[in-house]
Amino acid sequence: MTATSNTMQVAQAFNRFGLGGGLTDAIPADPVAWLNTQLQGPDPLANSGISSTYGLYLGNNVLAATTVAARAAAVTSLRNFFSQEQRNFIANALTTQTPFRERLVWFWTNHFAILAGGPVTTGTAGAFVREAIRPHVTGTYTDMLLAVMQHPAMLVSLNNDVSVGPQSPYAQQQQKGGINENLARETLELFSVGLASNFAQADVDALAYILTGWTVSLTGSTAGFIIASDQHQPGAQTLLGVTYPGTVFDGYQALSALATHPATYQLLATKLVTHFVADAPDPADIAVVVRALSQSGGNLAAAAAALIGLANAWLPQTKLRTPLDFVVAAGRAAGTPVTYAAHLAADVAALDQPLWQPPFPNGWPDTAGRWASPAQMMQRTNWANAFSSNYRLTDPAAVTNAALGGLLSTSTASVLARLSSTHDKLTLLFCSPDFQRR
Amino acid sequence: MTHHHQPARAASGVRLTRRATLGGIGAALTLATLPRSAAASVALPQRLVVINMLGGVDGLAMVVPYGDAALAGLRGPLLPPPVGSAGGLFDLGGFYGLTPAMPNLYAMFTANQALAVHAVAPIVPTRSHFLGQNALQGGEGNASGSGWINRLTGLLPTIGGGVEAGVVMGLQTPPIAQGATQFCGWGPSAYPGAANTLAALIETLGASDPLIGGPIQSGFNDHALLQGWINAGGSSKGLSPFAAAMRNAGLFLAASGGPAVAVIETASMDTHSSQVQRLNPLLSDVDAGLGALANAAGAAWASTVVMTVTEFGRTAYVNGSGGTDHGSGFAMLLAGGAVKGGRVLGTWPGLGAGMLLDGRDLQGTTDIRAVAMGVLRDHMRLTPASLATVFPGTGVSPLSGLIA
Numbered sequence: 001m002t003a004t005s006n007t008m009q010v011a012q013a014f015n016r017f018g019l020g021g022g023l024t025d026a027i028p029a030d031p032v033a034w035l036n037t038q039l040q041g042p043d044p045l046a047n048s049g050i051s052s053t054y055g056l057y058l059g060n061n062v063l064a065a066t067t068v069a070a071r072a073a074a075v076t077s078l079r080n081f082f083s084q085e086q087r088n089f090i091a092n093a094l095t096t097q098t099p100f101r102e103r104l105v106w107f108w109t110n111h112f113a114i115l116a117g118g119p120v121t122t123g124t125a126g127a128f129v130r131e132a133i134r135p136h137v138t139g140t141y142t143d144m145l146l147a148v149m150q151h152p153a154m155l156v157s158l159n160n161d162v163s164v165g166p167q168s169p170y171a172q173q174q175q176k177g178g179i180n181e182n183l184a185r186e187t188l189e190l191f192s193v194g195l196a197s198n199f200a201q202a203d204v205d206a207l208a209y210i211l212t213g214w215t216v217s218l219t220g221s222t223a224g225f226i227i228a229s230d231q232h233q234p235g236a237q238t239l240l241g242v243t244y245p246g247t248v249f250d251g252y253q254a255l256s257a258l259a260t261h262p263a264t265y266q267l268l269a270t271k272l273v274t275h276f277v278a279d280a281p282d283p284a285d286i287a288v289v290v291r292a293l294s295q296s297g298g299n300l301a302a303a304a305a306a307l308i309g310l311a312n313a314w315l316p317q318t319k320l321r322t323p324l325d326f327v328v329a330a331g332r333a334a335g336t337p338v339t340y341a342a343h344l345a346a347d348v349a350a351l352d353q354p355l356w357q358p359p360f361p362n363g364w365p366d367t368a369g370r371w372a373s374p375a376q377m378m379q380r381t382n383w384a385n386a387f388s389s390n391y392r393l394t395d396p397a398a399v400t401n402a403a404l405g406g407l408l409s410t411s412t413a414s415v416l417a418r419l420s421s422t423h424d425k426l427t428l429l430f431c432s433p434d435f436q437r438r
Numbered sequence: 439m440t441h442h443h444q445p446a447r448a449a450s451g452v453r454l455t456r457r458a459t460l461g462g463i464g465a466a467l468t469l470a471t472l473p474r475s476a477a478a479s480v481a482l483p484q485r486l487v488v489i490n491m492l493g494g495v496d497g498l499a500m501v502v503p504y505g506d507a508a509l510a511g512l513r514g515p516l517l518p519p520p521v522g523s524a525g526g527l528f529d530l531g532g533f534y535g536l537t538p539a540m541p542n543l544y545a546m547f548t549a550n551q552a553l554a555v556h557a558v559a560p561i562v563p564t565r566s567h568f569l570g571q572n573a574l575q576g577g578e579g580n581a582s583g584s585g586w587i588n589r590l591t592g593l594l595p596t597i598g599g600g601v602e603a604g605v606v607m608g609l610q611t612p613p614i615a616q617g618a619t620q621f622c623g624w625g626p627s628a629y630p631g632a633a634n635t636l637a638a639l640i641e642t643l644g645a646s647d648p649l650i651g652g653p654i655q656s657g658f659n660d661h662a663l664l665q666g667w668i669n670a671g672g673s674s675k676g677l678s679p680f681a682a683a684m685r686n687a688g689l690f691l692a693a694s695g696g697p698a699v700a701v702i703e704t705a706s707m708d709t710h711s712s713q714v715q716r717l718n719p720l721l722s723d724v725d726a727g728l729g730a731l732a733n734a735a736g737a738a739w740a741s742t743v744v745m746t747v748t749e750f751g752r753t754a755y756v757n758g759s760g761g762t763d764h765g766s767g768f769a770m771l772l773a774g775g776a777v778k779g780g781r782v783l784g785t786w787p788g789l790g791a792g793m794l795l796d797g798r799d800l801q802g803t804t805d806i807r808a809v810a811m812g813v814l815r816d817h818m819r820l821t822p823a824s825l826a827t828v829f830p831g832t833g834v835s836p837l838s839g840l841i842a
Contacts, residue, residue, distance in 0.1 A: 159710045162759035171758075178758030182710040185764065189566055201565065201796060320649055350628035352609035359492065359705035362568055365610070372650050373611035374657035375625035381640055381657070382629035415643050424636050431632075431640040433647035 006031075007406030012316055014405070015438040016276065017308070018099030020329025021402040023394075025097075035308050038098040039138050039301045043105070045092065046134035052152055053223050055081070055123030060218040062119040078122055083342060085126025086355045090348075091341035093328045104137045104304055105129065106324070107275055109356075111268075112148045112191065113363035114157040116356040120216065121157045125356040128153035138301035141268065141293070142259035145191060149183075149255055150225040152216040158183035158361060165212040165233025177231070184208035186361045192258035194267040199240060206237040210250045265293040268303070271366070276307045278318045279367040285310050316407050317437035320368035323351030325438060326380060330430050333403035334391050347387070351379055381431050388426035396425035409434050482594065484776065484818050485691040485742040487700045487731065488587060489724065490575070490612060493708030494567065496752040496762055497769030498800060499717055500540075501554045501782065505533035508789035512754045516713055516762075530554070534782045539721040542729035543773060550780035552773040553840070555809050557784050559802020560750050565764035567708070570749030574806070575614035577829050584617025589828045590814065591699050592619040600695025601660045607683040607702040611653075615701045620652045622660040622697060624668075624686055626679065631661070667693040671734055677726070680704055684727030688734025691742060698818075702727075707748065711759040728773055740775035743817050743841070747806065753798050754789055765799035770809055776817055778842040805834045812837035 013031035014021035028034035058078045065071035096102045109129050116125035132151040136144035148154050155161045163184075164170060164177030171177035184207035188199045213232035217223050232248045242257060244250035258264060269289035273281040292306035293299070307313055321329060327348050330336075336344065345355055358364045365371065391399070400408060400416065412432040419425045429435055499516060503509055504527060510517065518538050519526035527535025528544040534556065536544050546552035562573035577586040591604035602622040606615050609625040632640065637658055644654035671689040674682045680702075687700040704724060709717045724746075732739050751768030767787070773779070785803040787793055795801045807829050814820045814828060815836045825836065 159759060159761070162711055164758045166758070176758075178756075180710055180757050180759045180761065181763045182708075185565065189568070195566055195569055204565075347628075352625070360567060360708075368649050369613060369616050370610040372653050373606060373609060373625075374621070374623035374653045374660065375606070376609045376611075376623075377644075377650060377653045378623075378631075378657040378661060379609055379625060379627065379629070381637070381654075382627065382631050385632035385636070386629040411646075412643060415639055419636075419639075427632055427636060428640060428643070431644065433644055433650060436644075436647075436650055 008316065009314065009406075011405035011407040012314055014099070015329070015407065016313060016316070016319070017103060019093055019096070019103055019325070020099075020332045020438070021405060022095075022332040023335035023398060023402045025332075025402065032308060035100050036305060038101040039304055043098075043101060043134040043137060045130055047131055049088075049130060050127065052124040052127035052131060055125075055127050056120060056152060056216070056218050056223050057123075059119035059121075059123035063218070078119060082116065082122050082125065083345070086345040087342040089126065089129065089355065090328065090331075090345045091338035094331050094336055094338055094341060094344075099332075100304075101137060104300075105133055107272070108133050108137060108144065108300075110358070110363035110366070111271060112144075112154065113358045113361050114153045114356060115358060115361070116153075118156065120218070121153050124151070124153040124156075128356075136300065138304070139299070140259075141264070141298040141300055142256050144300070145255055145259045146252065148191070149187070149211075149214070149251070152225060155183070155214060155216050155225065158186055160184075160211055161215040163208060163212050163215075164231045165209060167235070168212065168231050168233055170228070170230045179205070179208040179212060179233070181205065181208040184211060187255075187258070190362055192267070193240070193261050193263040196266070197240075197261075197263040203239055206239040206244075207254060209233040209235075209237050210239065210244060210254050213248055214251060260298050262290075262294070265290045265298065269293060272303060272307060273310070275319075275366050277310060277312045278315075279369075282312060285312055317434065319438050320371055321436055321438050322364060322366070322371060323353035323376075323380075324348050324355070324364075326430075326436065327351065327383075329403065329435070329438070330384070330387060333399050334387075334394060334426065335399075340390075347383055351383065352376065380436070381427075384430035385423075385427045388423050388430065391426055392422050394422065394426075396422045396429070399426060400429050403429060404434050407434060482698060482819065483738075483741045485698055485700075485735070485738055485774075486590075486813065486818060487687060487691070487702065487742065487744040487774075488614065489727075489744065489746045490571075490614065490701070490703045491707045491724070491746055491748040492567075492571065492703055492705045493748075494570070494750045494752055494764055495707040495746075495748045495768065496709060496713065496717060497556065497558070497748075497767065498751065498754065499713065499762075500537050500721060500771070501530070501556055501769040502527055502535045502537065503533060503556070503786065503789070504535045506786070506789045508791075508793075512789060513756060515760065516756055530782050533786075537718070537721055539718045540725040540728075542725045542732075543771065546728070546732070546773045547780055550842075551775055551777055552771065552779045553777055554782045555770045555772070555784045555804055555837070556782055557767045557787050557800060557803045558770050558806050558809060559767060559804060561806060563766060563802075565750060565766075567749055567764070572613070574747055574749050575612060577807070578832070585612070585614035586810070586828050587614045587699060587701055588617030588619050588621070590818065590820075591615075591621065592617070593820065593824050593827065594698050594818075596698075601663055601690075601697055602656060603697055604699040604701065605664075605687065605690050605697040607687050607700060612701060612703055620656050621701075622656050622664065623653070624664050624683075624690070626682075663693075663695065664690065667696065674730075677730055678723050680723050681726040681730045685730035685734045688731035688736075688738075692735045692738035709752070709761050710757065710763060711761040713756075713761045716761075732773075742774035743776050743813055744771075744773045745810070745813060746771040747810075751800050751802075754794050754800050755798060766795050767800035767802035770806065772809075772813070772840060776841055778840060783837070783840075804837065805832075807832050807834045808837040809840070811835075812840045816841040 061074035132147040159180040160183035163180040213228045296302035521529040594603040604621040606623040641658045752762035752765040787801040
């Protein structure tokens with residue numbers, strides 16, 4: 001391998017698979033090995049820090065407030081905590097030495113997109129990543145799906161917490177209650193078999209009934225996910241041709257079957273290859289990842305390793321960076337201190353991608369179309385200009401090398417050479433097509 | 439915002455007073471600060487605004503068919519007070535009532551500047567947001583992967599010196615505006631701009647990129663014009679982000695050299711729970727936006743059509759959590775001085791026994807493309823061949839009589 005191609009490969013490993021080269025990052029001698037190593041062992045942040053129980057407490061304080069003043073105070077506490085969670089997430093992204101693994105965390109978090117909109121989801125969004133996503137990024141998809149579907153953030157985000165079996169004891173007694181099919185539909189469409197499987201409305205209904213009673217207790221010693229058996233719809237349900245007897249635990253079997261369904265592997269592989277290779281992925285590449293999932297029982301580390309092995313994944317700069325990608329990559333290249341992470345979280349929101357607040361359960365767009373807009377490009381330019389003014393004492397050549405390494409184009413290099421101020425050089429670097437892509 | 443309290447007088451009053459004011463400011467601006475636009479204008483005076491109400495807005499809550507005997511049984515807890523009572527529905531002629539959350543729109547109705555089409559059918563019958571939005575924004579039968587508003591703007595003539603024929607309000611280009619024809623765009627700006635010399639270098643460097651070259655060039659080239667039109671429009675204080683964007687769209691459409699078509703999105707219409715509490719503020723916001731756009735458009739309002747679209751309607755019944763799930767037929771709103779308003783059009787399929795799709799959803803009886811094509815033909819003056827470019831292979835006839 002020539003020196004040049006190794007430099008290119010390192011840059012590709014940093015940018016395509018990682019979160020962008022960091023100012024002080026060591027250059028791996030073997031980029032492929034460097035990526036594969038990141039798939040070993042547990043994520044140190046899995047189940048770390050403050051649990052979702054605290055987020056439920058903060059959220060419930062808002063919901064249960066009986067005076068305007070109490071509510072305002074509770075909202076402030078909740079918002080502060082949410083900001084802290086966002087800050088910690090960005091701070092970790094700036095410094096992590098396992099950026100490929102962290103990109104996988106981002107990917108799966110966006111796949112299971114929750115909307116931190118109401119009190120409970122806002123309180124538990126950060127914990128959702130630590131508790132439902134991180135532990136399973138290199139585990140099985142079944143385990144991740146089950147963890148997600150038992151997490152308060154998802155149950156509330158897609159309304160399963162208020163889905164009640166109409167013939168359940170609770171509904172009979174209260175003379176009210178019915179299903180809410182939101183989570184069931186999106187689980188079929190987005191989290192498992194997808195539209196290509198031609199699931200029917202009857203399947204949506206069946207999964208919704210199966211999941212009735214899967215809800216959230218906001219307070220006390222039971223705070224968290226609970227199965228409220230008195231809200232569960234009695235009777236057998238048939239989902240995708242499989243009949244489940246009607247117990248409150250059918251959801252585990254049903255979700256496990258969905259997680260390992262061939263159509264699910266096809267959907268997951270398509271999304272992964274779209275993220276790691278190209279907006280219009282090659283079916284042959286998708287087939288490779290499908291095979292990795294099938295042969296491993298849905299092991300996500302196996303899928304990630306298969307991505308590394310795709311030749312097309314090493315074709316540089318086919319993907320446009322999302323705002324989160326763009327801001328974090330700039331921060332890593334410039335050596336942004338973690339004390340600045342809260343600002344970067346606000347910047348990501350100003351670029352129209354507020355963390356954990358996508359408008360739809362299919363998450364933020366992972367292709368260029370929506371982000372390649374005039375106003376987005378102007379905002380990125382103006383942000384880069386403002387951001388770069390903080391780094392007047394940094395060596396611009398070092399930042400450029402960290403950011404692009406072997407992927408620096410001659411056209412960008414020649415314009416950089418004509419500029420004299422560090423501020424201008426960094427602004428132009430971050431606005432260049434070389435940097436806007438990954 | 440006085441027009442919330444005095445809807446009927448507000449719309450016409452707004453229109454008349456602002457028409458005079460804005461004409462004066464616009465003329466001064468053109469001469470004094472924006473010479474580039476002095477000779478520029480889109481060749482046609484017609485203006486079109488498309489509001490995509492993402493998530494599937496509940497047509498039965500927006501334009502309430504209170505005259506249908508089956509409604510109360512299906513919708514009881516979600517229904518606003520009846521016509522004539524405090525905070526009640528605005529009557530739209532004896533069968534339909536407009537949500538009380540939209541007084542500006544009601545004023546436009548009474549001024550014959552707004553209409554609704556009810557029981558509109560989505561292009562593709564689906565309860566998937568994503569399939570539905572793909573079909574809605576792309577238009578079925580379109581093999582190019584472009585959006586139909588993009589194809590429309592590709593057909594509109596422009597004169598040099600102005601901005602592109604289409605503008606996207608926001609920092610993302612929705613699929614409906616994606617395609618071969620470059621749009622201009624505007625979003626809330628959070629940072630001061632880069633210095634001019636650097637801006638020119640950034641633009642030159644980015645121009646050749648096939649993904650972002652067009653947006654970068656458009657962003658830089660149009661910035662001064664768009665910013666100038668906004669600055670000349672006075673304060674936007676007190677407006678929500680959506681209403682402020684609508685106001686900006688109105689200013690752009692009214693400007694000499696401004697775009698003919700604006701695209702804007704509003705999200706969160708996916709009201710699976712607590713619909714009354716969630717939907718009313720959203721519809722109020724849309725309504726405030728309509729008022730702000732009409733205000734800002736001034737004289738251009740007379741030649742404007744604002745059209746709402748969505749991917750599907752919602753279940754006719756209320757679900758277990760005070761919300762509604764994904765359904766089918768929905769309501770479309772058309773507002774603007776060019777609309778032959780004051781009416782609710784469409785064929786009402788009924789909500790009674792046996793009339794609901796799959797026993798749960800309002801049936802659509804008018805294809806959404808018939809409405810869109812009616813606007814494009816009669817308002818935007820598209821020929822049959824051009825219509826077939828925007829909506830290829832539909833087999834759908836344009837709906838007549840939408841335009842005054």
